[in-house]
Amino acid sequence: MDFNDSPDEAAFRARARAFLEANARRKSPGARPGDSSGADLDLAAAKAWQLKKAGAGFAGLVWPKAYGGQELGPIFHIIYAAEEAEYDVPRGFFEIGLGMCIPTLLAFATEEQKARFAGPALRGEEIWCQLFSEPAAGSDVAGLRMKAEKTGDVWHLTGQKIWTSGAHYSDYGIVLARSNVDVAKHLGLTMFFVDMKSPGIEVRPIKQMSGGSNFNEVFFDSVAIPDTQRLGAPGQGWSVALVTLMNERLAIGGSTGPDYMEIMELARGLGVLGDHAFRQKLADWAVRFEGLKLTRFRTMTALSKGEVPGPESAIGKIIAARQLQEIASEALDLAGEYGLISAGATGSAAPGTTPDTTIFHHAFFWAPGLRIAGGTDEVLRNIIAERVLGLPADLRADKDIAFRDIAFRDLPTGA
Numbered sequence: 408m409d410f411n412d413s414p415d416e417a418a419f420r421a422r423a424r425a426f427l428e429a430n431a432r433r434k435s436p437g438a439r440p441g442d443s444s445g446a447d448l449d450l451a452a453a454k455a456w457q458l459k460k461a462g463a464g465f466a467g468l469v470w471p472k473a474y475g476g477q478e479l480g481p482i483f484h485i486i487y488a489a490e491e492a493e494y495d496v497p498r499g500f501f502e503i504g505l506g507m508c509i510p511t512l513l514a515f516a517t518e519e520q521k522a523r524f525a526g527p528a529l530r531g532e533e534i535w536c537q538l539f540s541e542p543a544a545g546s547d548v549a550g551l552r553m554k555a556e557k558t559g560d561v562w563h564l565t566g567q568k569i570w571t572s573g574a575h576y577s578d579y580g581i582v583l584a585r586s587n588v589d590v591a592k593h594l595g596l597t598m599f600f601v602d603m604k605s606p607g608i609e610v611r612p613i614k615q616m617s618g619g620s621n622f623n624e625v626f627f628d629s630v631a632i633p634d635t636q637r638l639g640a641p642g643q644g645w646s647v648a649l650v651t652l653m654n655e656r657l658a659i660g661g662s663t664g665p666d667y668m669e670i671m672e673l674a675r676g677l678g679v680l681g682d683h684a685f686r687q688k689l690a691d692w693a694v695r696f697e698g699l700k701l702t703r704f705r706t707m708t709a710l711s712k713g714e715v716p717g718p719e720s721a722i723g724k725i726i727a728a729r730q731l732q733e734i735a736s737e738a739l740d741l742a743g744e745y746g747l748i749s750a751g752a753t754g755s756a757a758p759g760t761t762p763d764t765t766i767f768h769h770a771f772f773w774a775p776g777l778r779i780a781g782g783t784d785e786v787l788r789n790i791i792a793e794r795v796l797g798l799p800a801d802l803r804a805d806k807d808i809a810f811r812d813i814a815f816r817d818l819p820t821g822a
């Protein structure tokens with residue numbers, strides 16, 4: 408591992424810092440939202456920031472220059488994200504589009520389509536969402552049932568998606584659907600991109616326990632999609648989806664939310680830092696935090712050398728998401744009755760009189776989602792077991808049988 412920036416990386420970091428220093432406000436301690444729920448984020452402000460960022464050459468860092476990118480290695484994306492995380496800028500609207508949807512278009516769309524869609528997404532003028540998960544297909548996304556039928560040059564999509572982040576403010580989406588039920592589940596999928604304002608699409612926001620509504624149910628009722636908006640060949644949707652999901656790792660990126668330093672400060676303020684049971688937990692979190700940092704350095708070293716990080720990067724999310732949940736829960740316990748009050752929600756923080764638990768509140772509501780999004784703990788453990796440790800593979804009873812023969816009693820006939 409090499410912990411130091413190369414000369415190019417150091418120069419880029421300095422340029423990024425100068426841009427951020429000149430255009431954004433540095434975060435004050437305790438004011439970190441640590442959340443991408445999007446509930447209280449201002450879309451107009453986020454679009455303005457994205458436009459500024461794109462103008463300064465800090466958006467689409469890994470994209471080809473031909474589509475407005477900077478054609479830099481992924482390490483520069485990580486460096487910029489780490490620097491930007493120190494500043495109070497609106498985020499949470501563009502990651503899925505820029506990190507997952509447009510890279511999928513860049514790999515599979517026509518030249519004309521790439522030229523049409525990359526620029527507006529980069530400048531924050533158009534927002535994209537990812538329509539993969541369904542009520543019966545999350546971890547097992549290849550088991551999805553949205554029906555895609557072709558008549559002439561037009562496909563009609565019917566079915567339901569769920570957990571679609573940002574669908575309610577998105578202009579376009581990439582959608583995975585089943586075009587063939589007579590082959591094994593992975594082989595009967597086709598990917599499209601769709602205008603979210605198309606007739607037949609209904610978006611219903613889901614109310615979250617955090618109070619926000621960032622994800623949605625999305626219903627498709629015979630939504631017409633021209634064949635020209637197909638990404639990849641019919642039946643090749645799984646390979647296309649893997650390109651999207653590989654990009655997801657980079658898009659989701661590093662840790663979000665308070666760490667052991669912040670809970671230590673809270674405990675100090677509350678006068679409980681001397682508690683032995685708490686100190687033991689604190690020591691565990693500090694050790695894991697350092698372990699995570701070194702694991703991240705390993706990934707960064709691989710990226711810096713132009714290598715692709717291996718499945719071991721799954722370790723980072725398992726540990727970080729669980730640790731965030733533990734820290735948030737402990738902080739709200741420590742704060743006692745004040746743990747019930749979200750200063751961020753009421754706007755009534757009273758420094759000096761009540762402990763400010765805002766960042767822990769955000770983390771408390773956000774961490775369970777983090778343990779699910781981009782691969783649940785169990786699914787990531789399976790990846791580590793099979794691909795890092797070489798243990799026997801998970802049982803996959805439906806792998807080699809036609810989708811229509813999987814025991815779904817309610818599969819529509821002729822689907």
Ligand SMILES: Cc1cc2nc3c(=O)[nH]c(=O)nc-3n(C[C@H](O)[C@H](O)[C@H](O)COP(=O)(O)OP(=O)(O)OC[C@H]3O[C@@H](n4cnc5c(N)ncnc54)[C@H](O)[C@@H]3O)c2cc1C
Pocket residue numbers: 503536537538539540541542543544545546547569570571572573622775776777779780781782783784785786789801
């Ligand atoms: C914050 C957030 C944002 C999201 N945004 C999007 C989005 O924009 N677009 C989109 O398409 N989806 C999105 N999702 C959905 C997400 O991809 C799914 O929630 C995830 O894949 C898990 O699927 P599921 O919820 O159906 O749970 P299931 O897959 O039904 O899992 C239920 C439980 O079973 C366990 N399990 C499943 N399979 C196995 C196995 N083989 N071995 C052991 N245990 C197993 C899981 O770990 C889990 O505990 C989002 C989710 C979250 C939390």
